[in-house]
Every structure is written in structure tokens, then in C-alpha cells.
Amino acid sequence: xxxxxxxxxxxxxxxxxxxxxxxxxxxxxxxxxxxxxxxxxxxxxxxxxxxxxxxxxxxxxxxxxxxxxxxxxxxxxxxxxxxxxxxxxxxxxxxxxxxxxxxxxxxxxxxxxxxxxxxxxxxxxxxxxxxxxxxxxxxxxxxxxxxxxxxxxxxxxxxxxxxxxxxxxxxxxxxxxxxxxxxxxxxxxxxxxxxxxxxxxxxxxxxxxxxxxxxxxxxxxxxxxxxxxxxxxxxxxxxxxxxxxxxxxxxxxxxxxxxxxxxxxxxxxxxxxxxxxxxxxxxxxxxxxxxxxxxxxxxxxxxxxxxxxxxxxxxxxxxxxx
Numbered sequence: 561x562x563x564x565x566x567x568x569x570x571x572x573x574x575x576x577x578x579x580x581x582x583x584x585x586x587x588x589x590x591x592x593x594x595x596x597x598x599x600x601x602x603x604x605x606x607x608x609x610x611x612x613x614x615x616x617x618x619x620x621x622x623x624x625x626x627x628x629x630x631x632x633x634x635x636x637x638x639x640x641x642x643x644x645x646x647x648x649x650x651x652x653x654x655x656x657x658x659x660x661x662x663x664x665x666x667x668x669x670x671x672x673x674x675x676x677x678x679x680x681x682x683x684x685x686x687x688x689x690x691x692x693x694x695x696x697x698x699x700x701x702x703x704x705x706x707x708x709x710x711x712x713x714x715x716x717x718x719x720x721x722x723x724x725x726x727x728x729x730x731x732x733x734x735x736x737x738x739x740x741x742x743x744x745x746x747x748x749x750x751x752x753x754x755x756x757x758x759x760x761x762x763x764x765x766x767x768x769x770x771x772x773x774x775x776x777x778x779x780x781x782x783x784x785x786x787x788x789x790x791x792x793x794x795x796x797x798x799x800x801x802x803x804x805x806x807x808x809x810x811x812x813x814x815x816x817x818x819x820x821x822x823x824x825x826x827x828x829x830x831x832x833x834x835x836x837x838x839x840x841x842x843x844x845x846x847x848x849x850x851x852x853x854x855x856x857x858x859x860x861x862x863x864x865x866x867x868x869x870x871x872x873x874x875x876x877x878x879x880x881x882x
Contacts (some may be wrong), residue, residue, distance in 0.1 A: 575682025
């Protein structure tokens, strides 16, 4: 039996709503135990009928307290048809980021009394990460700090699969961040991402985007592509980012490697939004999946959030780990 932790994200965002909706629709999964971490104050933001649907699918076991660490040992005691819901009663701004840290440390260190095999995360604001640890700008930074590994973001949907060579880096610093070591790691991450795709798709090469407009136009718009991008076997590029996402172009590639955050996420979110697709952390010694959208605080408590991305993230974590 594998143990999973789902952290619902910001207490004033849509994370709990999409988690409850997705879990209610999916129901228990064979060979998996699940703990849902949320904040006490967020419970009423989800309509009663969604809690009722969840209760029809799962036998809900509630725990209330101020530390997820204290709740984790109970996870190994529940049955697969039981959903352990931890309601955090603390008033700390860092609570949501702390859930991620506690679950990630449990997954990394593999302590018998706090066994966690996979982590699924809802959206958390940068503010709450910085309240937890002043250097963490998001999940990827936190996971890198805890594991001591370079973690890359990957995104998978039925229309596009993409990985990012850099994390949250100012545009003016992107080229400096793209060292030979960073690019080499990004190529390995892209290959790992390809392993999650259907076999027919995975046979295709990986497209690599150029950094400059028109992929540098053979050096007339910057030298980065000519001097710094050395592609391993199985990779194609550098590609002009303004043309690479045309449907006819995408059919040629298994996935795309983008060199910076928005270069990859603008097309992915345009194609998938909250309807589908999920994020996966590449380079970790355990599975971590996530939604591909933010906290959407404008939709908080309005019963309008689409659970599609959370559904995909949950299913992908179970599939890859169990």
C-alpha cells in the first residue's frame, strides 16, 4: 500500500474546492492511502453538496490540529477506502507551505512512522512560501532545497507536454542562468518527462526552443543559440518559439523543452487552463504532481473552480507510484 499526501494550497484559493470535487469524482484508488491537508478556515468555502459527494465516495476520517507532522503517522493506519482529512487550525501565514515541506521531507527521508510515497499539491502563493522560508519562491525551490537536487518543472496534457530549463528567474537573468550544467540537467529532465508519455508519442524527438526571437536567426539576433545550445541525440532545435506551438509543428515532437518559465507556460495554459493537464517535478527521488494553475483567489468560495487539472494530477501520482 502506498501513502500519498494532497496539500490543498492557500486557504483563500480554489485548492480545497478542486481537491474535494476531484476526489469525490475519482473515489478511492486500489493500493493507495490518502491524506488531504487543508486549513480549518477553508472548510466552509466548499459547498455542502461537494462534501456530501466526497462522503459518498470515501469514508472520511477527520483530524484537527496545528501540525501536519503529528497527523502523518495516522496515514499508515487507515484503509484504502478511507480519506484522512487534516484540518490545520494554526493561524500561521506559512501553514500551507509548511504542509508541503513536512510531506516532502517525509517522502525524502522515508521514516517508517511518517511514510509518504507521493505528494500532490494544490496552488500556494509566493507570499506563503516566503513566510515559511525566505528563499523559497515556490514548490520547485522548496523541493530543491529539501532534497539537494536540481528540480525541473514538467507539464503534461493531452495537447502538449513541456519541460522548463529554468525556474522563476528574472528575464534579464535567464541567459546567465542557462549554464552548461543547467542545460545538461534540462535535457535529462526532458527525457524523464518523455517517459510519462504514451509509447507512440514518446518515440518522437524532443523539440528545444531558442532563447532569442526567431531562435537567433543564425546569430543575427544573439549568439546564444549558436554558441551555447549543443543538442544530444533525440533532440531537435533550436526552434523559433513563435512557430513551434503550431498544431502541425507539435505533431513532430514528443514534448518541448522551453528555456524559461513563461515561454513554456503561456502556450500550455492557453491550451489546457484548469480543464486538464498537470505539473510534475522532474529530478526528484519521489513522485510529486500538481495542478497547472494558480490560487485563483477571485473564484474563492464561488463554486466555479474546474477540478480537471487536480483530477489529472491525482491520477498521475497514483499511476506512477502504485
